[in-house]
Amino acid sequence: MKLSLTHFEATILFALVISVVLGIVTKKTDKERLYYGLYCFGCFMGTIFGLAWLMKLGHG
Amino acid sequence: MLSQVVSEGNENLKIRSLAVTARIGLPLRFWKDTPFYLRYNEVKTMAESQTNPEPSVPxxxxxxxxxxxxxxxxxxxxxxxxxxxxxxxxxxxxxxxxxxxxxxxxxxxxxxxxxxxxxxxxxxxxxxxxxxxxxxxxxxxxxxxxxxxxxxxxxxxxxxxxxxxxxxxxxxxxxxxxxxxxx
Known part of the structure; x- marks a missing residue:
């Protein structure tokens, strides 16, 4: 069995899991953890879409 | 008589120690006014205030x-x-x-x-x-x-x-x- 994910799916999954872990280990209260996890996920999304557009525009 | 001798001895000692302090103290006071010493003192005070010895955890x-x-x-x-x-x-x-x-x-x-x-x-x-x-x-x-x-x-x-x-x-x-x- 082999899982075949696209670039987008793989990066989304990785961003999701790492955001959860960063939120859990970095902050002290549950509310702060939730907000920080969402913030990290947002940053990942911004980076993914930003870099994707940059590469698309760079390649023409 | 004895108390007078002791008192004179003490006076002499006081005068001598004042002379020594004046000889050493003057350059020391000058040194303490230099920016080097002021900076050294500032850094030392900062380091002392930041030092927060935490008990070591076994x-x-x-x-x-x-x-x-x-x-x-x-x-x-x-x-x-x-x-x-x-x-x-x-x-x-x-x-x-x-x-x-x-x-x-x-x-x-x-x-x-x-x-x-x-x-x-x-x-x-x-x-x-x-x-x-x-x-x-x-x-x-x-x-x-x-x-x-x-x-x-x-x-x-x-x-x-x-x-x-x-x-x-x-x-x-x-x-x-x-x-x-x-x-």
Whole structure:
């Protein structure tokens, strides 16, 4: 069995899991953890879409 | 008579000590006005105010939690009665590791060569091993995957390394909880 994910799916999954872990280990209260996890996920999304557009525009 | 002699002796001693103080004190006062001394004094005061001696935590307080966190991701948190966090960390590391295996990612093998090669392969090897029991089980059960071209394999390799690095974060978190730096 082999899982075949696209670039987008793989990066989304990785961003999701790492955001959860960063939120859990970095902050002290549950509310702060939730907000920080969402913030990290947002940053990942911004980076993914930003870099994707940059590469698309760079390649023409 | 005796008291007069003693009193005169004391006066002489006082005058002599004043003379010595004047000889040494004048350059000392001058030195204390220089910017070098003022800066030295400022830095010294700052360092003294920032020095906050924390009581050292015995190794027995944190080593079991950190070691268990490495062997079983999230296990250290369970030991420290942080069940929710432990379960989430274990689930996250396990999910990432399983996705890495399902994408047929390759484990890094130690390799030496130029500095970059050594750094990448040894670093990847240690990061893979940080997944603890998941890594050892996969190796013991005969999982092998050659490093082949293709974005899915490549992502798989990164997921396997990422799982180990996440567990390093979990180990640091367990250490901080065990040493009471975090609740």
């Amino acid at each position: 190794i027995s307080a944190w080593l079991p939690a950190v070691a268990l966190s490495w062997i079983i991701p999230g296990g250290g948190h369970f030991l420290l009665k942080q069940y929710g966090r432990g379960a989430i960390l274990m689930g996250s590391v396990l999910l990432t590791f399983l996705l890495g295996l399902l994408m047929r990612g390759a484990f890094f093998e130690p390799q030496s060569g130029d500095l970059l090669t050594t750094l990448i392969y040894w670093g990847g090897y240690f990061a893979d091993m940080c997944s603890g029991i998941f890594y050892f089980l996969a190796v013991w059960m005969g999982y092998t995957q050659p490093d082949v071209a293709g974005h899915v394999h490549d992502y798989g390799t990164k997921f396997l390394v990422g799982a180990g690095l996440m567990n390093v974060l979990a180990m640091v978190d367990a250490f901080e909880i065990a040493t009471k730096k975090k609740s």
